[in-house]
Amino acid sequence: xxxxxxxxxxxxxxxxxxxxxxxxxxxxxxxxxxxxxxxxxxxxxxxxxxxxxxxxxxxxxxxxxxxxxxxxxxxxxxxxxxxxxxxxxxxxxxxxxxxxxxxxxxxxxxxxxxxxxxxxxxxxxxxxxxxxxxxxxxxxxxxxxxxxxxxxxxxxxxxxxxxxxxxxxxxxxxxxxxxxxxxxxxxxxxxxxxxxxxxxxxxxxxxxxxxxxxxxxxxxxxxxxxxxxxxxxxxxxxxxxxxxxxxxxxxxxxxxxxxxxxxxxxxxxxxxxxxxxxxxxxxxxxxxxxxxxxxxxxxxxxxxxxxxx
Amino acid sequence: xxxxxxxxxxxxxxxxxxxxxxxxxxxxxxxxxxxxxxxxxxxxxxxxxxxxxxxxxxxxxxxxxxxxxxxxxxxxxxxxxxxxxxxxxxxxxxxxxxxxxxxxxxxxxxxxxxxxxxxxxxxxxxxxxxxxxxxxxxxxxxxxxxxxxxxxxxxxxxxxxxxxxxxxxxxxxxxxxxxxxxxxxxxxxxxxxxxxxxxxxxxxxxxxxxxxxxxxxxxxxxxxxxxxxxxxxxxxxxxxxxxxxxxxxxxxxxxxxxxxxxxxxxxxxxxxxxxxxxxxxxxxxxxxxxxxxxxxxxxxxxxxxxxxxxxxxxxxxxxxxxxxxxxxxxxxxxxxxxxxxxxxxxxxxxxxxxxxxxxxxxxxxxxxxxxxxx
Numbered sequence: 064x065x066x067x068x069x070x071x072x073x074x075x076x077x078x079x080x081x082x083x084x085x086x087x088x089x090x091x092x093x094x095x096x097x098x099x100x101x102x103x104x105x106x107x108x109x110x111x112x113x114x115x116x117x118x119x120x121x122x123x124x125x126x127x128x129x130x131x132x133x134x135x136x137x138x139x140x141x142x143x144x145x146x147x148x149x150x151x152x153x154x155x156x157x158x159x160x161x162x163x164x165x166x167x168x169x170x171x172x173x174x175x176x177x178x179x180x181x182x183x184x185x186x187x188x189x190x191x192x193x194x195x196x197x198x199x200x201x202x203x204x205x206x207x208x209x210x211x212x213x214x215x216x217x218x219x220x221x222x223x224x225x226x227x228x229x230x231x232x233x234x235x236x237x238x239x240x241x242x243x244x245x246x247x248x249x250x251x252x253x254x255x256x257x258x259x260x261x262x263x264x265x266x267x268x269x270x271x272x273x274x275x276x277x278x279x280x281x282x283x284x285x286x287x288x289x290x291x292x293x294x295x296x297x298x299x300x301x302x303x304x305x306x307x308x309x310x311x312x313x314x315x316x317x318x319x320x321x322x323x324x325x326x327x328x329x330x331x332x333x334x335x336x337x338x339x340x341x342x343x344x345x346x347x348x349x350x351x352x353x354x355x356x357x358x359x360x361x362x363x364x365x366x367x368x369x370x371x372x
Numbered sequence: 373x374x375x376x377x378x379x380x381x382x383x384x385x386x387x388x389x390x391x392x393x394x395x396x397x398x399x400x401x402x403x404x405x406x407x408x409x410x411x412x413x414x415x416x417x418x419x420x421x422x423x424x425x426x427x428x429x430x431x432x433x434x435x436x437x438x439x440x441x442x443x444x445x446x447x448x449x450x451x452x453x454x455x456x457x458x459x460x461x462x463x464x465x466x467x468x469x470x471x472x473x474x475x476x477x478x479x480x481x482x483x484x485x486x487x488x489x490x491x492x493x494x495x496x497x498x499x500x501x502x503x504x505x506x507x508x509x510x511x512x513x514x515x516x517x518x519x520x521x522x523x524x525x526x527x528x529x530x531x532x533x534x535x536x537x538x539x540x541x542x543x544x545x546x547x548x549x550x551x552x553x554x555x556x557x558x559x560x561x562x563x564x565x566x567x568x569x570x571x572x573x574x575x576x577x578x579x580x581x582x583x584x585x586x587x588x589x590x591x592x593x594x595x596x597x598x599x600x601x602x603x604x605x606x607x608x609x610x611x612x613x614x615x616x617x618x619x620x621x622x623x624x625x626x627x628x629x630x631x632x633x634x635x636x637x638x639x640x641x642x643x644x645x646x647x648x649x650x651x652x653x654x655x656x657x658x659x660x661x662x663x664x665x666x667x668x669x670x671x672x673x674x675x676x677x678x679x680x681x682x683x684x685x686x687x688x689x690x691x692x693x694x695x696x697x698x699x700x701x702x703x704x705x706x707x708x709x710x711x712x713x714x715x716x717x718x719x720x721x722x723x724x725x726x727x728x729x730x731x732x733x734x735x736x737x738x739x740x741x742x743x744x745x746x
Contacts, residue, residue, distance in 0.1 A: 183434025
C-alpha cells in the first residue's frame, strides 16, 4: 500500500496525469461547444484520427511541425464543415453523420496511410516531426511544482489555455450569448433574429479545430508517429467527460483531469502488480461513480430551489 | 425538393461509408512466374506438381509482422517451389471471413488454402468439413481434431516461448538494474506463452532478476502503451520486451525517449526503423520473431512432395528455424550473443525444456509472475 501511495504522490505521476488529460480535455471542450449550441458532435473520434494523420503527413512533407499542426487544424475544420453541411443544410441526422465520420476515419486513414507510406499499420517510414516541449521559465525552477507543470508539450498548454478561451467565448462575448441561446431554445433565438444555422456552423468549426488539436497531440506530441486507430476511444471518453463536466469549461477541465488521473492510476498500479483486470476497470468504474455523484448533487440542488421533476 | 435533399444527404453518407468499405477489399495478386495458361488444375496435390496456393489473411498487409511475413512466404513459395500464389486480404471485418473462405474453397484452381490465427480455426473447421477434397493449412493456431475431424487440415503452432526465452536471456544479460519490463497487448494464452519463456530465460542467467509486467488491454492504443513503458522505466526497468503489435510502437517510443532498450516482436523491428528513425532503431536490442514465411513454405514444400501430415497439428520452434531472434543492436557484446546461441542450442537439443502457458492454469501462471515480482 505504501508503494501505491508513494507512486500516486510522486511528481512523475502528476506529470503523467496532465499528459493523459490533454487529448481528452481538448475533445471534451469540442463536445461542449457544440452541445451548448444544441448540436451533438459524436464524430470527435474520427476527426481526431484524421487530424492525427494529416499532422504527421504534412509535418513530414514540409519539414515543419507547425505546418503539420496547421494542416491538422484545416482537416478538423473541413470535417466540421462537412458535418455542418450534411446536418444543417441537408438535414441529415447529425448522430448518423458523426457515426459515418468515425467509420470513415478508421478505414480512410488506413487507406491514405497505405497510399503514402505503403504501410497499413503505422507511419514508421515517414520522418514526421513533433511539437516542441516547453519549459516554463519561472515555474519550472520551483522544486516539485516545476517538475509537474513545466516541460509539457506545447499542445498541452494550448489545451488548458483553451479552457479559459472557451469560457471567455461562452460567457463574455455576444457570440457566446447567442450560442447559449440557440442551445436553450432555437425557436426563441430565431424569433429575435439570431441566425441559428450560422451559429451552429460556427460551433462545429470551433469543435473541429479543438478536436484536431487533440488529434495532432496524439501523433505529434504524445507519440511521434501515426498508427492505425491510435486515438483508441479517447473521442468517446471525451463525450463522457463532457457529460460529467456539468456543461461548463471549468467543470470539464475537472472531469477530464479525473479521467486522466484514473488512466494514470491504472497505468501505475499495473506496474505494482495489482491484477490487470481490476486495474483496467478503474477508469470506467470511476465514470459511473462520477455520474452518480453528479446526479445526486443535481437532485439535491433542484430540491433546494424547489424544482421537482 | 426536400426529398431530393434527403436523398442527397443519404448518398453523401453512403459515399463516406463506402470509403471505409473500399479500403478493405483490395486483394493482391502475387507475381506469377508461370505463364497464365499453365496454372495447375484442381484436385489433390500429387507429388512433384507445382501447387496453386491461396493465402487468406484475416487482416491487412502492412503490420510489418505477422501478415507481411505470410505474404513473404508467398514470395518464397514462388521462387523456391515454383508455386502460383495469391494473397487475399480479408480485412479485419469478421463478417467477410467465412464468405471469402467459402469462395476460395469453391474455386477449383486452388490446391491449398492457407489461413492464420486462432480467430480462423473454428471457421476453418466448419468450411473444411464441407470441402473434404480441398487441402488447408492454418498457422499460429490449431483446429479441433477430436473425433477424426479436419483430416484435410494441417495446423502449425509456434513455440513463441522459445524465442522469448532467448529474449529473456539477452535482456537479463544486458540489464544493469536487474529489472526487466514486459508489455503485452492483451492477457491471453499466446501473450502469456511469450511471458513464460521470457521469465524462464531471464531467470536462467540471473536467478534474482525482477520483471515488471503490464498489459495494454488492446493492440492499438500506442499512447497507453507508452505510458505503461514510462511507468516501468520509473520503477527501474531498463530492458522492456513488447508483445503488443501496433501498440508496441508506444513501447519503442518510450524506451527511445528515456534511453532504454526495447525488444521487438514478430518482425525485425530494428530494420523497420533503420531508414526513417535511426535513433529508435538504436534503442531496439533485438526482436523475437515468429517466421510465418518459413513455416508455411516448409509446409507447402512437404505438400508438394506429398509428405505433409494433414489431419495433424505441429508445433514448430527453434529446431525448425520457425522462431528465433532478429538482428542485434550494435551495442550487444559478442559474449551476450554467444550466450544466447548457447541457450538456443540447448533448447534445440532438448536439454532445456521451455515453460509454456498452454495447458497451464491461471494460478500457475500467476505463480510464475510472482516469482519475478520486485
